[in-house]
Amino acid sequence: MSETHFHPMPDGRRIAYRHTSGSGPTIVFLPGYMSDMAGGKATALFDWARHTGRSCLLLDYSGCGESDGDFADGTLSRWRDEVLALVDAKVNGPVIVAGSSMGGWLMLLVGLALGDRLAGMVGIASAPDFTDWGRSESDKARLQAGETVFDPNPYGPHPTPMHPAFFADGQAVRQLGGTIPIDAPVRLLHGQRDADVPWQISLRLAEALRSDAIQVTLVKDGDHRLSRDQDVALLLRTVEQLVETVT
Amino acid sequence: MKNRLKVLRAERDWSQQELAERLDVSRQSVNAIETGRYDPSLPLAFRIADVFGLAIEEIFLREG
Numbered sequence: 388m389s390e391t392h393f394h395p396m397p398d399g400r401r402i403a404y405r406h407t408s409g410s411g412p413t414i415v416f417l418p419g420y421m422s423d424m425a426g427g428k429a430t431a432l433f434d435w436a437r438h439t440g441r442s443c444l445l446l447d448y449s450g451c452g453e454s455d456g457d458f459a460d461g462t463l464s465r466w467r468d469e470v471l472a473l474v475d476a477k478v479n480g481p482v483i484v485a486g487s488s489m490g491g492w493l494m495l496l497v498g499l500a501l502g503d504r505l506a507g508m509v510g511i512a513s514a515p516d517f518t519d520w521g522r523s524e525s526d527k528a529r530l531q532a533g534e535t536v537f538d539p540n541p542y543g544p545h546p547t548p549m550h551p552a553f554f555a556d557g558q559a560v561r562q563l564g565g566t567i568p569i570d571a572p573v574r575l576l577h578g579q580r581d582a583d584v585p586w587q588i589s590l591r592l593a594e595a596l597r598s599d600a601i602q603v604t605l606v607k608d609g610d611h612r613l614s615r616d617q618d619v620a621l622l623l624r625t626v627e628q629l630v631e632t633v634t
Numbered sequence: 635m636k637n638r639l640k641v642l643r644a645e646r647d648w649s650q651q652e653l654a655e656r657l658d659v660s661r662q663s664v665n666a667i668e669t670g671r672y673d674p675s676l677p678l679a680f681r682i683a684d685v686f687g688l689a690i691e692e693i694f695l696r697e698g
Contacts, residue, residue, distance in 0.1 A: 421662055421666075422662050423662065423665050425650055425661075425665050426650075426651075426661060426662075427649075427651055427661070451671075452665060452669060453669050458671075540660070545663075545672060614651075
């Protein structure tokens, strides 16, 4: 992890990133909610890219990992702008965006903004619109009233917050209600034992995307993280094949 | 709060995931503690100390 660098945004906040250069499109990995670039899938993708001479960019969203900022200020739009700023500054040529969970929502926003530079997308347990289908009506009312809502986190020292700014922004950038005007090839992976994001969301996403070049892979015994050895192997295989398809 | 978690983990060649499993917390929690984003509860701090076989003050550093 010695090669973490920092990219300053216009307001001075520094975004931590790792970048390896090689041939073909650059794979940009977008972590999930409150996650970071040190996770198993991100690290496996980065190591694979380095060993096979591909290009890969990892980053921590502001308020997460080693980046500056407060998580309470984080929104999908803010994090999208950070991803785009890093891509602008560090990446030449086409981009394949891979996103895990919330990263699979953010990849749509990034993909739409990249336009012709978007060569493909890989969603892992993609969670577009989770501010909508993932919150009860009473949660939504509290978030709309400016309250922060906390979810119990059985594995962590603190409950997981959702802040009102994140909720409001998320509701404004929902994607599943219409056609998503992206025509690049897309691969969607989802575990059917995912307790956080129903696998049907990936099917709805496949339906909503305008592209016809979409393949959905369901892993019957896969959980939300899809981080077991066989899941990571599937991810690497999927990315490798997509890179070959688009180059 | 500053801490030596990352160094101690590297010395043992443990990934964040491996340490997380030993502590029964999420990998993201290990990352957030390492980067100083939040301080562990006292029970978790004791668990961390036990896992490394060190005293809490050998892992977590007094500010200033």
